[in-house]
Amino acid sequence: MRINKVPLLAFLVSSLTACSSFDQKNDPETLALCVDRNKYQAAAQEYYEVSNLDSEKLPVAWPEWVNDNYDRFCKAFDLTQYSIQNKGKSLSLGIFYDQNRPILYENPWPSEEEHMKDLEALLEFTFPSWDFKITFEGEESAEKMQAHDFAVYLNATVNLQTGHSIFLHHEAALAHEVAHEMGLKHHYDTLSDAQQGTNLAPGEINCLMDVTSYQLGSPDRFALDIPFDLDYGTEINMIRKKIASHY
Numbered sequence: 001m002r003i004n005k006v007p008l009l010a011f012l013v014s015s016l017t018a019c020s021s022f023d024q025k026n027d028p029e030t031l032a033l034c035v036d037r038n039k040y041q042a043a044a045q046e047y048y049e050v051s052n053l054d055s056e057k058l059p060v061a062w063p064e065w066v067n068d069n070y071d072r073f074c075k076a077f078d079l080t081q082y083s084i085q086n087k088g089k090s091l092s093l094g095i096f097y098d099q100n101r102p103i104l105y106e107n108p109w110p111s112e113e114e115h116m117k118d119l120e121a122l123l124e125f126t127f128p129s130w131d132f133k134i135t136f137e138g139e140e141s142a143e144k145m146q147a148h149d150f151a152v153y154l155n156a157t158v159n160l161q162t163g164h165s166i167f168l169h170h171e172a173a174l175a176h177e178v179a180h181e182m183g184l185k186h187h188y189d190t191l192s193d194a195q196q197g198t199n200l201a202p203g204e205i206n207c208l209m210d211v212t213s214y215q216l217g218s219p220d221r222f223a224l225d226i227p228f229d230l231d232y233g234t235e236i237n238m239i240r241k242k243i244a245s246h247y
């Protein structure tokens with residue numbers, strides 16, 4: 001995979017310390033997670049074969065590694081399968097400003113609608129084949145929150161995903177925190193192992209969930225049913241620059 005090596009930006013560092021814990025329940029309430037290993041293994045084998053149809057893009061050791069790391073990817077896999085069956089891989093996000101304190105942009109978007117379009121583009125290039133509907137909701141209310149799969153609070157003091165809420169210190173960290181909401185975990189288990197390339201799949205050198213890339217690596221893509229070949233590194237860098245230009 002041609003994942004662009006990217007310099008780590010300071011605002012993402014805060015996600016290293018503040019991201020979600022591993023055992024959070026953020027699934028549709030009735031869904032039993034990580035209970036059907038056979039389905040996961042068969043899907044991993046199929047993903048490997050489909051990805052290698054034209055040429056060997058994933059190493060032969062890939063399926064076994066993915067099976068050995070069932071505990072790390074089963075939640076995202078099961079949530080994705082649920083979405084495929086019930087929601088057509090679409091996610092709805094309601095956007096708020098934390099404590100209703102707007103960000104004082106140097107160069108504001110002409111409207112919140114334009115602002116939301118950029119956030120939507122960031123997510124749809126990061127999670128190709130998924131459809132995101134992002135709505136700016138203004139003043140917070142329980143009714144507005146319940147109208148979406150999850151709520152996002154801009155202008156928070158940390159980057160944090162918890163339950164069905166994402167708090168963002170910097171909105172460019174949105175994709176990483178949404179990946180947690182979709183069930184993905186870090187590749188590392190302890191903070192000292194972050195960005196060290198520990199526990200990456202065979203053939204992998206970096207990943208959004210190792211905080212070393214803005215794109216997802218192959219097992220993360222498998223779990224979220226994202227084709228292995230799609231490379232939107234250029235588009236993601238452009239949209240990130242566009243978002244940053246407003247600060």
Ligand SMILES: [Zn+2]
Binds near residue numbers: 015016186
């Ligand atoms: Zn994280």
